[in-house]
Amino acid sequence: MKPSSSVRTEPLPPDFIEACTKAWGAEAEPRLLALNQPAVSSIRLHPQKRFSHSTLEKVPWHPEGRYLVQRPVFTLDPAFHAGAYYVQEASSMVLWEVINQLPKPKFAIDLAAAPGGKSTLLLDWMQEKGWLLANEPIPNRALALQDNLKKWGYSNSMQSRVYPEQLAIAIPESADLLLLDAPCSGEGMFRKDAFARQQWSFHLRTQCAKTQTSILPDAVKLIKPGGHLIYSTCTFNEHENLGHADLLFSLGMRPVQLNLSEDFGFKQLPNSMGWIAYPGEVKGEGFYVAVWKKEGTWVEEEMEVAPKSANSCPFSAYLPEHVQWNCMEWNSAWYAIRQPLPSFWSRIPGLQFLGICLGKSEKGRSIPDAHLAFISGCSAPRLSLDEVQVLPYLKGLAPVFKPQSEPWILAEFNGLGLGWLKTAGNRFNNAYPQPWRIRMDIPAKLSNPWL
Ligand code: SAM
Numbered sequence: 001m002k003p004s005s006s007v008r009t010e011p012l013p014p015d016f017i018e019a020c021t022k023a024w025g026a027e028a029e030p031r032l033l034a035l036n037q038p039a040v041s042s043i044r045l046h047p048q049k050r051f052s053h054s055t056l057e058k059v060p061w062h063p064e065g066r067y068l069v070q071r072p073v074f075t076l077d078p079a080f081h082a083g084a085y086y087v088q089e090a091s092s093m094v095l096w097e098v099i100n101q102l103p104k105p106k107f108a109i110d111l112a113a114a115p116g117g118k119s120t121l122l123l124d125w126m127q128e129k130g131w132l133l134a135n136e137p138i139p140n141r142a143l144a145l146q147d148n149l150k151k152w153g154y155s156n157s158m159q160s161r162v163y164p165e166q167l168a169i170a171i172p173e174s175a176d177l178l179l180l181d182a183p184c185s186g187e188g189m190f191r192k193d194a195f196a197r198q199q200w201s202f203h204l205r206t207q208c209a210k211t212q213t214s215i216l217p218d219a220v221k222l223i224k225p226g227g228h229l230i231y232s233t234c235t236f237n238e239h240e241n242l243g244h245a246d247l248l249f250s251l252g253m254r255p256v257q258l259n260l261s262e263d264f265g266f267k268q269l270p271n272s273m274g275w276i277a278y279p280g281e282v283k284g285e286g287f288y289v290a291v292w293k294k295e296g297t298w299v300e301e302e303m304e305v306a307p308k309s310a311n312s313c314p315f316s317a318y319l320p321e322h323v324q325w326n327c328m329e330w331n332s333a334w335y336a337i338r339q340p341l342p343s344f345w346s347r348i349p350g351l352q353f354l355g356i357c358l359g360k361s362e363k364g365r366s367i368p369d370a371h372l373a374f375i376s377g378c379s380a381p382r383l384s385l386d387e388v389q390v391l392p393y394l395k396g397l398a399p400v401f402k403p404q405s406e407p408w409i410l411a412e413f414n415g416l417g418l419g420w421l422k423t424a425g426n427r428f429n430n431a432y433p434q435p436w437r438i439r440m441d442i443p444a445k446l447s448n449p450w451l
Pocket of ligand 1: 116164183184
């Protein structure tokens, strides 16, 4: 176990120091000093997946946010693999306080969503009502996003993998709420990410501001009249934050006044231009957030029920019975949804999945998807792994157990679904997805990660 982090030894970029001294005046010195202090580590608990951990200090602005005393090796914690918590920077969890001041959406878009910290937070808030389209154009980041959405186990997310322009052309004025957590120069990450320090330059800052300027018109096009835009970054400079205000005004957006408790330490910018977490003033890293509303009157979206499939779904027996499910075949796989889809769903470009990905039927065999292992109340036959068995399972080894008659068994740890085992005669084959398998050596003796 290593301490959460140590004092930074790489110096802050001199141009950054100069720019901050100019922008922050007397407040520059303590803030720059704070940027050389260790970063704070934190997690956000899944509200429906309980697991044991010691009493951790609460993040004041999120009911499930917890600060870590030490940063454990997450790879060796089965609860991490079960999606029982998300490792998320504390300041950005303030999004919870922000969304609680907005109407709940029927259709929301997270436009730059990977790896999924804010999408999973939005999903917790939506409580499986309405749809969240999580979009990420960069392929390898889109994969990480998909893994995290599946592990979070909700039935109301869908994912696309396109640039905002393509979405704006295909489904304009579709979102009641759109989050743009923009790609940025990452000044707020200087304490936890040495690379963010190394790569920072005025040029990078200008490039990021240009990228944001190019994304924002498409973001606004995607929002319904009367709908909301949440714009956030993890950087401090004005160019990438309130510097976009004139553009947003010209696109028919109006700023929305947000209220945050003074006790949190965030600074409010004048004229409803948002809130910012400065180093040393908030227990977390740097974060900026503002909300804008699109002019016009909000019109209720017509929803349509998902097309039912002609074939019977081979996975329906695994779905929790207390919910009315609609199973559909799409793109050579089976999906379960529990509420109507928006009428435009089939026009969403680059759609990767929607609802719960149940699995595939191949050559007469049904192969369940990992997603199904993470939903609450999955009624597949289960096998409970103990502390000795669980990490070898996550490493891809096949455990030795009594043979079972059912073809697929859900491997769980402390009641939390992890993945699938395939029965093969008198043994099991490990069906845990290859890319998720633990590659590091498992220590002979493991300590409790939370102590
Ligand atoms: N919201 C994410 C979370 O909480 O986990 C973090 C998002 S990160 C700040 C910004 C994301 O924007 C990155 O995943 C990046 O790949 C993506 N991105 C880069 N260029 C983009 C573009 N032109 N349009 C949309 N997203 C872009």
